[in-house]
Amino acid sequence: MKYQELLKQHRLKATPQRMAIIELMYNAGHITIEELYQSIVKKFASISLATLYKNIHSMMDVSLIREVKVPGYKTKYEIEKSEHAHVMCTSCGELKDISLNPSSLLENRQFDLAGYKADDVAIVISGICPNCQKK
Amino acid sequence: MKYQELLKQHRLKATPQRMAIIELMYNAGHITIEELYQSIVKKFASISLATLYKNIHSMMDVSLIREVKVPGYKTKYEIEKSEHAHVMCTSCGELKDISLNPSSLLENRQFDLAGYKADDVAIVISGICPNCQKK
DNA sequence: GCAAATCTTAAAATTACTTTCAAAACTTTA
């Protein structure tokens, strides 16, 4: 199981609960705490929401996962991967990655960042997905 | 008071509570519900959080104000103004507008938006503000 | 295998947000 490795690299203990979280998150792409809980409870009947929240935070602290806050919706979480942006459908709520590299977008322009030293760029584009456009 | 006009233009009644909300939001730039409540209660001792939430939502519905969700922090609200992006200091929490126009940024490049029809682009850059850099 | 460090869980607590409902404040309408 590669997830075990992933956790160890980040100096976190590889508990079964954590591996399940990562697996679910990996398969879902983006997932809310609630969805995560619904799925994981099938495997670990006694898992507690506190465990989910705590693990989500430990993994965020070591940049293994990332929080995606979208206007008007619940926060979702994803495995950290190469930089990308998000499109969110305001009709059905689908969240999708797009391969727009946020920091390269800024690089070739000299924006006035008001003196800030930028570490991270989060881009969420809201719109209507192809499916909902048809309706 | 111009705030009265602003509300009427959006077909909302210009109640004193709403005008106070707008005024505070305008002066603060970006404000959380909690901060808003702390300030407004000084003027309207009996105002309820429910009123704040309700008014925030009415004003969002008519695009008078806008929700800004920032990774790791509480949701803030701002008066809708011309398009812009945000920088947020991960050290002190300060949120600042920068004059980067999100949609023009996308216009002159043909991004693959996975078939989405884009309505809105939210950009939040996280980093360290000039003040915190000194420390 | 053992000890140290870390993790899991239930339960309670806290914080965030929403709904309900009656009274008050406004707007119509005639």
Place this chain on the structure above:
DNA sequence: TAAAGTTTTGAAAGTAATTTTAAGATTTGC
């Protein structure tokens, strides 16, 4: 300008989201 209708306010109760606590269980490095 009074009655009728509509909207808003705010208290209270309700739901949802997140954190804390403390005790027992697991993982890891040696």
